[in-house]
Amino acid sequence: MEREVNAYKCRKCGTLHYPFRMVCKNCRANDYFEFDIEPLPKRGKLLTFTFIHNLPAQFEVARLGLGIVELENGIRVTGQVDIEDPTLGMDVVGNVEVVRHDTYDDRYGFVFRAA
Known part of the structure; x- marks a missing residue:
């Protein structure tokens, strides 16, 4: 869904x-x-990003990319960046996905990938 x-x-x-x-x-x-x-539109441009390499034990990934994306309508949103080698200004597509599993429910957020 x-x-x-x-x-x-x-x-x-x-x-x-x-x-x-x-x-x-x-x-x-x-x-x-x-x-x-x-x-909100799903497409935008990656304005800035960073990678976190030293994550707490409950995270299931070795590194976590976070970025700010300006969507096609000018709104800026923060989300995870699931791109191996991102570049500033690149076109991205975002979806709302599970970003973390908790004991009782899932946490949702933006996840951006290369367009």
């Missing part, structure tokens, strides 16, 4: 927000019903 993440578009000025905000950062509209839901 593919999961979808939404941005919130202010009905007064059109500014996109992610994550949700009760008050528009542009025009200060502050009514929950003044926002439309808009799915």
Whole structure:
């Protein structure tokens, strides 16, 4: 099952927000019903990244890549980077996937791969 993440578009000025905000950062509209839901695009550009090599024991990988991606609509999100040799500015595609298994449930987050 593919999961979808939404941005919130202010009905007064059109500014996109992610994550949700009760008050528009542009025009200060502050009514929950003044926002439309808009799915986040899956494609974007990798702005920056880092690798963590010394992870706690509960992680199942030797290294963990994290990065900031600017999506096609201008929203920036943080997520895992599952690319062997990433480069700044490269095109990536993201999905929402399980990023960690806990005792009682799974944790979901963005995972980006080369486009």
